[in-house]
Amino acid sequence: MKVAVVGLGYVGVALSVVLAQSGYDVVGIQRRSYRSGWKIDWINKGRSPIRGEEPDLAEFLLEAVKSGKLRAVENTHEINDSEVVIITVQTPIKGDKEPDLIHLINACREVGKNLSKGSMVCIESTVPPGTTEFVVKPIIEESELKLGIDFNLVFSYERVTPGHLIENLRMLPRVIGGITTDCAMRGKEFYETFCMGEIVITDSRTAETSKLVENCHRDVNIAFANEASLICKALGVDFFEVKEFVNTLPNREGAGNPYRNILEPGAGVGGHCLPKDSHLLLHSFQKTKDGFKPQLIPMGRMINESMPGYMYDLINEALDEAGNKIHESKIGILGLSYKEDTGDPRNSPTIKLIELLDIPVRVHDPYIADHLLVKPQSLVDTILGSDCLVVMTRHSQYRELELECIASMMRTRVIVDGRNLFDPEECASNGFIYRGIGHISR
């Protein structure tokens, strides 16, 4: 069976590979945009366009392309004889935090124009609740195709996290929301052919809302860790010790114990999901004109967005203690990517920090060689002669850094650790002025 995947981002590429590995004839469709057009030729050469550590992805992609099971094209006519069309285009938010659905709308228009009767359309992009029914469906029906008669339509959200794309797509449970029950059942039948996790069905709006609530829950829990760490700092208490003790509450099945799982405080919350998903959820909520005023979710978002600013304050405080002025200092930043062991700078807290510092800085990232805002440097050049080393991303490579060696390379020994990378005692014993989120200042 032929499947078309529209939008070759990290989800579309990984999904195309998993589908090809499961025996489908997959055509990945990508418009030749400035940012992503290069992926078409890259994939057809058997090369993965995804940066960072992705087990199996590059190897499986090469296999799929060599076997002819996977190819990438620009033109949307290939949708024509596909029995399933999956849309995985990005759904960012605009500067005013409003959803930007233009990529989804354009993709739906192309799908509507080329869809064959009897096909199924699956939306995997994260969307405001109601989008599948009130935005996608009408666009596809503009082509005289009738839902339920000529095509089926589902919203089926991905739950991937970079670093685990293939594993997540194959093993995690799936929630399939159909515009009709028949749609949902057909969606379940399709996803069962390559997803090993449990597959549950519901309506499209419930599925759309579940995805957003799932991510808002994470965003708010990270905000809780961030706020609790700032309270602990003010109390002169090490937050990581508190976190360790709190998380000792056992999570024994059936014991009914109200276990805890406090997350990691850090330099900020970046990526393509969490920074936007609460805005997508609240966008649809606001349209209901309900009198209730959400506070916790928007406040959690604000706390996470304030963390790069908090890092700025720690840098300022630590350099001041060293007798340096921030604007006369050489600052080296470890990590441009929003997340450890991945190469994705989207909404990265590092970008926010660089903008706040507003001075030339040196940045290193093992997975990012170039960026519009800053030219990443080598690790040595980032550390050598610097007055302050700032940890923004907890890449595994940084765990091998020797403090003694770093101390000998720096002009002033100041470390500001946003990801609990270094041990505060060890920093102190190596002569560093240390500040770290979640740790007591030394």
Ligand code: SAJ
């Ligand atoms: N972060 C913290 N503290 C934490 C966990 C994360 O500060 O305890 C920061 C990270 O540094 C990063 C950001 O939050 O900047 C996001 O991290 P993430 O682990 O949530 O990674 P994402 O953005 O890839 O989230 C994905 C999401 N999946 C998608 O919808 C694409 C999300 O659904 C998952 O909850 C998350 O993975 C996951 O659970 O791994």
